[in-house]
Amino acid sequence: MxxxxxxxxxxxxxxxxxxxxxxxxxxxxxxxxxxxxxxxxxxxxxxxxxxxxxxxxxxxxxxxxxxxxxxxxxxxxxxxxxxxxxxxxxxxxxxxxxxxxxxxxxxxxMKEASGVRLGQQPVKADSIMNHLMAGVSAALPFVIGGGLLVALANMLVQMGLPYIAQGNNVSPSFTWIVESIGYLGFKFMIPVMGAYIASSVGDKPAFAPAFLVSYLANDSAMLGTSSGAGFLGAVVLGLSIGYFVRVLRKVRLGNSLQPLLGSMLIPFVTLALFGLLTYYLIGPVMAGMMELLLHLLNTIPMSMKLGAACLVGAMLAFDMGGPVNKTAWFFCFSLLDKGIYDWYAIVGVVALMPPMSAALATFLAPRLFTEQERGAAVSTLVVGATVATEPAIPYALAAPLPMITANTLSGGIAGMLVMVFGIRRLAPGLGVFDPLIGLMSPWYSFYLVLGIGLLLNVAFIVIFKNWWMKRQTLRTATDAI
Missing domain, CATH: 3.40.50.2300 (Response regulator)
Structure with missing residues (x-):
């Protein structure tokens, strides 16, 4: 040996x-x-x-x-x-x-595993954005499942089923029960988000304290506030607890006591410390900031709201899964637990536009695209229609200036139109099929805004790429001389 x-x-x-x-x-x-x-x-x-x-x-x-x-x-x-x-x-x-x-x-x-991840731009493993997206990824199933149940209850009511809330000596209706179960998803999305953010930073010992403390920060009745801390509390507490636990995990207690560090001592110390801090300080402060943000979103003049919607739409369309897109997406998604659905509707429209527009432009102006791009157009259209923006990335990489410019301009305009038409989106869904399953309303406004956005996006792509290709040809000819 x-x-x-x-x-x-x-x-x-x-x-x-x-x-x-x-x-x-x-x-x-x-x-x-x-x-x-x-x-x-x-x-x-x-x-x-x-x-x-x-x-x-x-x-x-x-x-x-x-x-x-x-x-x-x-x-x-x-x-x-x-x-x-x-x-x-x-x-x-x-x-x-x-x-x-x-x-x-x-x-x-051990065989080589595929490392291909379409559309995912690399994020530094220990970056803040990576930790935040870990929390969002964990919260998504709660929002999707809860949103679908709420939408189902609303559809049943529209079909004529009774809606009776639970009360003294009153049995609740089936629709009320379904809706209430659905709203549990929205209730727990914030504690789950905070727990997984903390776990991403500090590993398993940070999970339970962050979940319980994030729940406390959103219990307005216990805190005596008019609003919970919302996603602001989840972010602050998740990161704070995660880094605190990361430091505690470096403590060495010897072989006999070391196993107790993660299972008993860290959760106890962290929960006690951050629980008290949240009750007396962090919870009320974050709740006040969240209340101020909600008041601002609900009372700002329409002109300012349209400007913000334009910015969010442009950010969503700019880098298709990159840090700018993730920042805008996180903001819109995080408002769902507060019952603010119009900002997430911008995501539901703009996320569809880059891939669908690239495919439609390929059909309308095939001479502007390579044979490979033309061959991928059908799959790009189908996949893009279900809110998978990744198929648009190869088109953008081949001609960054015209494609990204076209996507960003049309995304900003579509964001404003979503606000003008009062479109709402309850939860992540199936893209163009969202209105059919009750997640996007009103359905006619959604399809109208999406149609306008696609028309503008395709027109911008054709105009900008045609100009760009002429410039490229002219530059090549000049270099040859």
């Missing part, structure tokens, strides 16, 4: 308290006795500790995965192309010597 293997390992178990650390310590002790170098990443109750770097994985001869719960695809992707021995953590605990005796024989090459 070789005496100079470089090994890396990952251990985890369902509880993340005992076996995770016991197996990690046993692997380290046995590897040292055999003369091997090893680094073990533990994914326990305190979160990921002793994280393996890309350089350490690249240099390793073998990877040992002793698992009690599955790794995510992103986690597994780190070990693509490496020789990996994967086993149950319970088996590893029973026979550590067997792990090393059979490692060379049983290790299997």
């Amino acid at each position: 070789e005496n100079n293997w470089k090994l890396v390992a990952v251990t985890n178990c369902p509880a993340g308290i005992a076996h995770t650390y016991m197996v990690a310590e046993a692997l380290e002790r046995k590897a040292r006795s055999l003369g091997h170098d090893i680094k073990v990443e533990t994914q326990g109750a305190s979160g990921v500790e002793n994280t393996l770097t890309a350089q350490e994985i690249e240099a390793a001869d073998f990877v040992i995965l002793a698992l009690g719960r599955t790794l995510s695809e992103d986690d597994r992707r780190r070990f693509a192309g490496k020789r990996v021995l994967e086993m149950k953590i319970s088996d590893a605990l029973k026979n550590i010597p067997l792990v090393f005796n059979t490692l060379e024989e049983k290790a299997m090459l």
Whole structure:
């Protein structure tokens, strides 16, 4: 047996308290006795500790995965192309010597995983935006499920079913029950958002304190405020708790007490500290700021509101999934729990326009596009119609100046039209089909504004790209001379 293997390992178990650390310590002790170098990443109750770097994985001869719960695809992707021995953590605990005796024989090459993510512009792993989007991604199912149930209840009422609220000696109607269940999604979207923002920063120990404290910050009855802290509270508390927990996780208490740090001590200290801070200070302050924002959105003159809507629409269309788009999207989405639906309607219209317009322009002016772009037009139109903006990106990359300019101008105009026509969107849905499932209203205004937006976007693309291609041809001819 070789005496100079470089090994890396990952251990985890369902509880993340005992076996995770016991197996990690046993692997380290046995590897040292055999003369091997090893680094073990533990994914326990305190979160990921002793994280393996890309350089350490690249240099390793073998990877040992002793698992009690599955790794995510992103986690597994780190070990693509490496020789990996994967086993149950319970088996590893029973026979550590067997792990090393059979490692060379049983290790299997982990296949390369696809890293293609259409339309996703890279975001720095530890950036604020990355943490915020982790919270939004977790909150989306709550809003989608809740929004669909609220829309279903409204449709049933329109069809003639009775709507009776629960009261003393009064049985609620079916429509009221469905609507109430739906509104639970909006109620819990903010605590879930705050919890996952904190978890993205500080890992699992930050989750529970952030969830409970974010819920407290939105309980206006307990805080004695007229409004909850809303998404502002979720962002501030999620980030604050996440970074606080990240610092606490660096505390070392010894092998016997270390497992208790993440499962007991960190949640207790964090919840006590931030719970009191939220009740006496952060909650009331954030609630006041949220109340001021809501008052501003509801009372500003229409001219100023149209200007803001134009800006939001332009930002949404500008970089199709990039940081500018995400900033505008996050603002609109975060207002849903406060019952403000017109800003999210801008997302519902503008997100459709870049891909659909690129495809329609390809049909109307094929000479302005390459054979590959023309071949992708049908799929771009179909996918774009269901609020997947990514298919527009190849068209924008091929001719950035005319395509992005056309998208941004038409997106700004469409944003203003959404406000003028009073369009509302309850939750994320199915793009052009949103009015059919009750998420977008009024339906006729939505299709009218979308039609105007697409017409303008296509016209701008044809005009700007035609001018751009002539300039490119002229420049090429000049360079040739």
